[in-house]
Amino acid sequence: MLAFGPGLAAWGLVTGVAMTQSGLGVGLSILMSLTVYAGSAQLASLPLLASGAPMWVIWASAFCVNLRFVIFSSQWRVHLGHLPRRRRLVLGYLLADLNLVVFQKAWPDRAAHQTGQARYAAGGAAAVWSVWQVSSLAGILLSSLVPLSWGLGFAGTLSMLGIAYSLLNDRVAWVAALVSAAAAVAAFALPLKLNILVAIAAAVAASLVMAKAGQAAERSA
Amino acid sequence: MTVAASLWPAWATGAVTILGLAAVTAVSRGFFLWSKRDLRLPDELQRALQVAPLAAIVAVLAPEIFMAHGALIDTWRDARLPAALAATVFYAWRPGVLGPLLAGLAVYMPLHVGLGW
Numbered sequence: 001m002l003a004f005g006p007g008l009a010a011w012g013l014v015t016g017v018a019m020t021q022s023g024l025g026v027g028l029s030i031l032m033s034l035t036v037y038a039g040s041a042q043l044a045s046l047p048l049l050a051s052g053a054p055m056w057v058i059w060a061s062a063f064c065v066n067l068r069f070v071i072f073s074s075q076w077r078v079h080l081g082h083l084p085r086r087r088r089l090v091l092g093y094l095l096a097d098l099n100l101v102v103f104q105k106a107w108p109d110r111a112a113h114q115t116g117q118a119r120y121a122a123g124g125a126a127a128v129w130s131v132w133q134v135s136s137l138a139g140i141l142l143s144s145l146v147p148l149s150w151g152l153g154f155a156g157t158l159s160m161l162g163i164a165y166s167l168l169n170d171r172v173a174w175v176a177a178l179v180s181a182a183a184a185v186a187a188f189a190l191p192l193k194l195n196i197l198v199a200i201a202a203a204v205a206a207s208l209v210m211a212k213a214g215q216a217a218e219r220s221a
Numbered sequence: 222m223t224v225a226a227s228l229w230p231a232w233a234t235g236a237v238t239i240l241g242l243a244a245v246t247a248v249s250r251g252f253f254l255w256s257k258r259d260l261r262l263p264d265e266l267q268r269a270l271q272v273a274p275l276a277a278i279v280a281v282l283a284p285e286i287f288m289a290h291g292a293l294i295d296t297w298r299d300a301r302l303p304a305a306l307a308a309t310v311f312y313a314w315r316p317g318v319l320g321p322l323l324a325g326l327a328v329y330m331p332l333h334v335g336l337g338w
Contacts, residue, residue: 007318007319010319011318011319014318014319014322024235025232025235027232028232028235028236028239031236031239031240032239032242035239035240035242035243036239036242036243036245036246037243037246038242038245038246040274040278041242041245041246042242044277044278044281045238045242047281047284047285048281049235049238055234055237055238055241058238058241058242059238059241059242059245061277061280061281062242062245062246063245063248063249064273064274064276064277065274065277065278066245066246066249066250066274067249067270067273067274068270068271068274069246069249069250069252070249070252070253070270071262071267071270071271072250073249073250073251073252073253073254074252074253074260074262076253076254077253077254077259080254081254081257085254085255085257088251088254088255089247089251089254089255092247092250092251092254093246093247093250093251094250095250149334150330150333150334151300151329151333151334154300154301154304154325154326154329154333155322155326157282157285157286157301157305158304158305158308158321158322158325158326158329159318159319159322160278160281160282161282161286161305161308161309161312161321161322161325162308162312162316162317162318162319162320162321162322163278163318164275164278164279164282165309165312165316165321166316166317166318167274167275167278168275172272173272173275176272176275176276177275177276177279179276180275180276180277180279180280180283181279181280181282181283182283183280184279184280184281184283184284185283185284185287185288185293188284188288188291189291195280195284196277196280196281199276199279199280199283200273200276200277200280203272203273203275203276203279203280204269204272204273204276207268207269207271207272208265208268208269211265211268
């Protein structure tokens, strides 16, 4: 867990800087850091917030960015399913991407409900939460001293670029990304920032078509 | 929205949006922790869920890099393109988030702050 500390802190710092530099203001940036607690979704929401997109479009886009957590939650329930619902949900809310990586290294056999698993998850959640919040709040407070005209908000865009590249792990992902980028630009004139949702729908549809075509090719081979 | 925007101060709209985003985090991270019964996702849905996060990030990203004033950038004197290119080249050399970010900023800041691109 300690090995991830510096990377996590740097990432928190950048998110803090990106929030204030997008024009959110110190108060709302602190609120966002403490309550939303999901770096990628925060970064993706910032341009939408700045352009005055309606709330439901911002929420829907953030949910799409967060869909990986839906998949992760089905993996967490193997280990946390025995806890009372309240504790499951509170702990689940606090478990970020990094926690699952570290947890699955500690319990590689994926066996369910072993003693200490829930406590290990809670300890990991507390560690990641503290490092993230301290670095993110530092980023918020330090960058509020930098004038907005420097355009440091672009740091948020540049760090999303790295995240996007890291998700390009097969041909389906590449096609989905190209479709999404093209659709988001082509549909930019739509009102309410609906181009974002149109682009996601187009990319998901493309990936489903490719999966169907792949199955058909397998059957005929 | 327009009605809400005229009656509410901007910070209140921002705060409600942010608290809604917090609910989005709670719902997505707790999705399969809510029910006591084991739920299984159909394979097709699972596949769709896998590309959706990438699609959402790229959908926000592409206009932020390639567009200005509602149209594709039509000048090379825009600091964003060389900065994104620098970040991309750096990523190809050393994958990660922080390295490409710093490489991109090292190109962006002099062009944007210095030359006003």
